[in-house]
Amino acid sequence: MFGRSKTTNDQLEQEAVAAREGAKNRPTPRRRDQEAARKRPLVVTDRKQARQTDRAKRREAMAKTRTAMMTGDESGLPPRDKGPVRRYIREYVDARRNLAEFMLPVMLIVLALSFLRTSAILLAVTVLTYGILLTAIGDTFLMWRRLRARLTEKFGEEAARTRGNGMYAAMRAFQLRRSRMPRVQVKRGEFPS
Incomplete structure (x- = not known):
């Protein structure tokens, strides 16, 4: 009872339950599994990847600022010019x-x-x-x-x-x-x- 695996009859019973519209139709995920899926390290262990990511973000911010400086767009200007x-x-x-x-x-x-x-x-x-x-x-x-x-x-x-x-x-x-x-x-x- 406690240790037995599900038989095909049990599986068929679960499948027989019709999916209701508007219902979740799936079991609630465990909190432990959800937390584990969201978990990321504070400091990236791959320094090379972190440097590349940081450099890409910096380039993107500088490109946005440069475009704003050329066009006069107020939202992208540095704080001294806003x-x-x-x-x-x-x-x-x-x-x-x-x-x-x-x-x-x-x-x-x-x-x-x-x-x-x-x-x-x-x-x-x-x-x-x-x-x-x-x-x-x-x-x-x-x-x-x-x-x-x-x-x-x-x-x-x-x-x-x-x-x-x-x-x-x-x-x-x-x-x-x-x-x-x-x-x-x-x-x-x-x-x-």
């Missing part, structure tokens, strides 16, 4: 002609001129270097003051005083327009409202 305030700053800086963005090409000319070792040229190079640097810093400072007033008007005092917004605007202004990330979404003169 939010309406940062979008407004980007659009304002991109709509404006910044003197600072022309600093890199001028510095390349200055570098080429510095190889000429005459005192008049070296003096001109020094004056040109400091002149463009001070002009760019002054222009960026004035840009930030106007931008901060607009941020206060649109988003409130707290958004304009948030730490890092000024440096975010300045660093964007110093980059060449074509190399800015996230990519420029507005044309020159299309200031955000």
Whole structure:
């Protein structure tokens, strides 16, 4: 009785029970079996496989972020670029002609001129270097003051005083327009409202 195996009659009896619609029609699985099926180690024992999986996940996340940086999609941007305030700053800086963005090409000319070792040229190079640097810093400072007033008007005092917004605007202004990330979404003169 306790130790006997099922005979064909017992098996036929179980099969004879008609499957009811909407019913489970199977025995409830044991808890022990379900837990064993779900069990996975906390630390993967195959380090090579874990490294490949991690690398694939990282590549996928970087590809998503890169796509968002190219298209301006807010959901995939890194935290430093997210939010309406940062979008407004980007659009304002991109709509404006910044003197600072022309600093890199001028510095390349200055570098080429510095190889000429005459005192008049070296003096001109020094004056040109400091002149463009001070002009760019002054222009960026004035840009930030106007931008901060607009941020206060649109988003409130707290958004304009948030730490890092000024440096975010300045660093964007110093980059060449074509190399800015996230990519420029507005044309020159299309200031955000």
